[in-house]
Structures are given as structure tokens and as C-alpha cells.
Amino acid sequence: MSARLIVVWVLASAATALAADQPFGVLDIALGASYARLERDLDFRNLNAALAARKEGKLDLGKRGYGCMNREDPLADVGCVSHVEKLDGVETREIRLNFLEGRLQQFSLTAERQHYDAVIGYLRSRYGEPQVIAPSSAGDEPSLKWQDGAAQIVAYRGKDLVFVNFELAAYPGAVKRKRDGTSVQCG
Secondary structure, X not given: OOHHHHHHHXXXXXXXXXXXXXXXXXXXXXXXXXXXXXXXXXXXXEHHHHHHHOEOOEOOOOOOOEEEEEEEEOOEEEEEEEOOOEEOOEEOOEEEEEEEOOEEEEEEEEEEHHHHHHHHHHHHHHHOOOEEEOOOOOOOOOEEEEEOOOEEEEEEEOOOEEEEEXXXXXXXXXXXXXXXXXXXXXX
């Protein structure tokens, strides 16, 4: 093995190991981050207030386009959506964030199907090679999964869209606590 090949292998291994130590995420959005931190970092705007204050048909959703609102369902206390974010130059259709117990428990990214290779390439460069999950129905495409003890990412290629779901391992427990009325708020 040449010295150059060894250096490339060491750097690739180090990058994959480093990515594995970081919370899953994209675009300064990290699973488990507090609502307060992401509100500041992503410039959240209250969707109802933005709608009430819109001028000349334009909404002020801040520099990154996040409109947020309180939710009364078990899946989130606060939900936020942006149609402005780009993933490494790729247009996304939307990024949707779900906060429970003051933390980002789950979020998703959708993009047009033609961007599948770019989206998956971005995830591979950050998190290494995924596990391939066989499709559940004939004619469907396999999905890709990155997982560690704290979280998982699952990417699907649909008929028209790429859908990527990021989820903390603790999310189902947080949903159950909210359903049972025993949610705790973390700062």
C-alpha cells in the first residue's frame, strides 16, 4: 500500500470516526439540541405573529425561513418548517423540526428526487456508509440507514421526492410521556 493511499485511508477513517461522535444533523441542526439554542442559531419566527404582521404579502420568516408554532399533538410541543434552506447547494423542498421536552427529538428533510445522489453523498461524507434496508414491497427502492446508540437517520427515495428522517432513540419515549401527560421540560 502506497504512503499516499495510507494517508487517504487514515483521513477517511478519522472523518468517519469524528462524525460518529457528533449528534446526527445537517445545516447547524443537531438532534438533541435545545429549542433555545436552535431558536437563536436558525433565527426562528413565530408563524402566527409573522402572518399577522405580514406586509404586502411578504412574511418575515428570518434569514433561514423558519416559521414555528406550538402544537397540541403527541409528536411535538413545537414544530418548525423552512422552505428556504439548501443542503450543500441542493434545493430542499422543506425541513421540518419537531421539539419535545425542550429538545429537537426528530426532524426531516425532503428534496426533489433528482437530488437523491447529492443528498445521500452529503450524508455519506458526514456519517460513512449506511446500512441498506430491503424494500417492504416489490417495486419499492431500498432505504438507507445510519444508526448509533443515540439516534438514527433513514433515507427513502420515493416516486417524486427524497425523504430523510433524523430521530433520537429517545423520541418514542418522549412521545409516550406526552401522551401519558408525564412530559418533562429540559432547558
